[in-house]
Amino acid sequence: MNTIIAFILMFGLLVFVHEFGHFIFAKRAGMLVREFAIGFGPKIFSTTKNETLYTIRLLPMGGYVRVAGDDPEIVDIKPGQHIGVTFNEAGKVNQIIVNNKDKHPDALVIEVENIDLDHRLKMEGYEVGDEQHFSFQVDEKAHFIMDEKPTQIAPYDRQFASKTVGQRAMQLFAGPMMNFLLSIVIFAGLAMIQGVPVKDIEIGSVVENSPAEEAGFQAGDKVVEINGESVGKWSEFEEIVQASPEESVDMVVIRNGEKIPLEVTPALVELEQESFGQVGVVQASEKSFIRSIPYSFQQTYEWSTLILTNLGKLVTGQFSIDMLSGPVGIYDATDQVVQTGFMNFMMWTAILSVNLGIVNLVPLPALDGGRLLFVGLEAVRGKPIDPQKEGVVHFIGFALLMLLMIVVTWNDIQRLFL
Template sequence: MNTVIAIVIILGALVFFHELGHLLLAKRAGILCREFAIGFGPKIFAFKKNETTYTVRLLPLGGFVRMAGEDPEGIELKPGYRVGLIFNPEGNVQKIIVNHKEKYEIQKVITIESADLERDLIIRGFENEEGERLIYKVDPQAMYAADHQEMQIAPYDRQFGSKTLMQRTLAIFAGPFMNVLLAFIVLMSFSLFQGIPTKEARLGNLAPDGAAIKSGLQKGDKIVSVNGDKVSNWEELVSFIQQNPGEELTFEINRNGQTLKKPVTPGERDMDNKGNKEGFIGAYPSTEFSLLGSVSYGAKQTWFMTKMIFIGLGDLITGKHGFDQLSGPVGIYEYTNKATEGGIPMLLQWAAVLSINLAIFNLLPLPALDGGRLLFLALEALRGKPIDPQKEGLVHFIGFAFLMLLMLVVTWNDIHKFFLDKIDQ
């Protein structure tokens, strides 16, 4: 149950900040954002503030910001339509009622001759066949009502495609950027409250049921040697422990000026879900507290995690590692479960890793991802004109189908990795 709660909170936060990046930069550019959604599928919660509807949807598989102009608007007033009009105090059309007119206090009903709801913002029509032609100005924030639903019109200058190449690029790039920024903030905050790990081989906090505390080791003990081999820093100590799972080691320690020897038997844990074990004793490095040091630590760790993810991607591309190394929802659940067992510190670091993963994955130049959309913007910059929206939409649709197929394959790999292969063993 704790794992499920942790996943909901972590993934919810990652998606929220990702989509918030898109929303903030889009609004800054003047783009009409119709919906800010967490999840996909049927709505389970919604409220509207200003021009944007904020929703939580049933399937927690991501989110989206629906910007005007990215998809066909679905607002069209064809000649011959009989519509009701409601006006604002300035005399401009505030609401256009297509059907179910009895539900509104309509001020005038006309037959449409022509309408432009994007550039000129005018409606031409007649009250009756013998009546004179009338022209009405439309408010830029007018609502269009049809089939019990209302939608705000989107003048061209409020649509995604009307903005400069730089504004559109920033609106798309802001999502992944926010995930990297979130990882940095999480890691910096973690070090502010937990302290910055030092490099010396000195014990910090100890897990209550770990081998370290069971062997009589204490917080503040400095490890001098393991089995007679000198230990000069924390990395060397960790290496000794990981390489000797289940084997008794003799720790020589310095405690308040006294030299002591303690037998310690590291526990065993699966390091790659293939039966390969590594040792651990349930000890964290000693820490120090510093504001500037925490900022530096957050930046360095963010860069280190980013670099390691890119190295992993490179190994996949070159064939050094197979695609069976990829993990999907099942893998995220399993790794989150392990992180939860390690406590808040490990869970926070895992959240940072996931946030950076989400940023990098979204920046891959694949259709339907932010990176794919940035690629089309780059092509537009090279060509000097945008790609045909219908062709771009088709490419993104095919790309989305491919991503769904990839998710199924990765999920099947996870099931084998975490469940079926263990049964076979």
């Protein structure tokens, strides 16, 4: 039960932060946000506030912010169509009843002659059964009433396509950006609580029954030499140890002001398709608010680099698709992390947030990176790509991504349960 709650909270936080980035920059640009959704599929909760429908949906596979103009507008009124209209106090049309007009006895039923809800916000027509001609201004926040469900109209200046290249690019980039910011905040919080690694190669603790304990390492030791070479960075220490499984390594440490030679043989550790050496020590840390901030940026950068490297291996075939994890695999990993403590769970959340940000920036159709690519092409060409062609590309891309998700999920199930 703890894992289920932790997974729901983690998933909800990552998706909410990502979609909130899209949402807030869409609002700042003046776009009409029709829906802010967490999850896909059937709605299990919904509420409407300030023009936007907020929903929580059944399938925990992401989320979305639906901005006016992203998809073809929901209702298309054509000349000759009979519609009902009602008016606000200013005399402007505030409701356009598309069907079920008999349920709105106060509405004026007209036959549409001309209608422009994008730019002029004006409609012309004749009252049904009468030759009287009407010309009405439409309120910019008027609603279609279709099957008794209201949908706000979207004048062109409220649509995604009406905004500048910079505004659209920022709205698309804002989701991944918020994921990076979330990881920075989490890493900074963990650093303030647990401390930041010291700059020297100083041992913070020694694992019981480890090669380091057998070799005589103690907490507080500072490693200054390895195999006769001076060292000063923990990364150098790690690199040599990991590259020397089951090989004797000579080290010199400073303890209480004295140099002490030690000999250690890293144990062989095999993890999936990798093997490396490990001695069983933890780097010393210090609590420092000032160092916590740059450290959080450093951690986000390092994890970003690692994830990008693995993505590159996937593209070049060095990584198999069987090694990818979907929701089931992530849930299983979360279960293991939750059992190791809250701090590790928060670290895992930060790593997944970085991963979500980077994956969404991959220039593939239907992802934020794919849509940013089209905006970039527009900036270079000086004119937008045909919206219908772009829509087809994104639809195909989304279908392929869903297919990939099914394959990855099936692999997770086979790996874990079969």
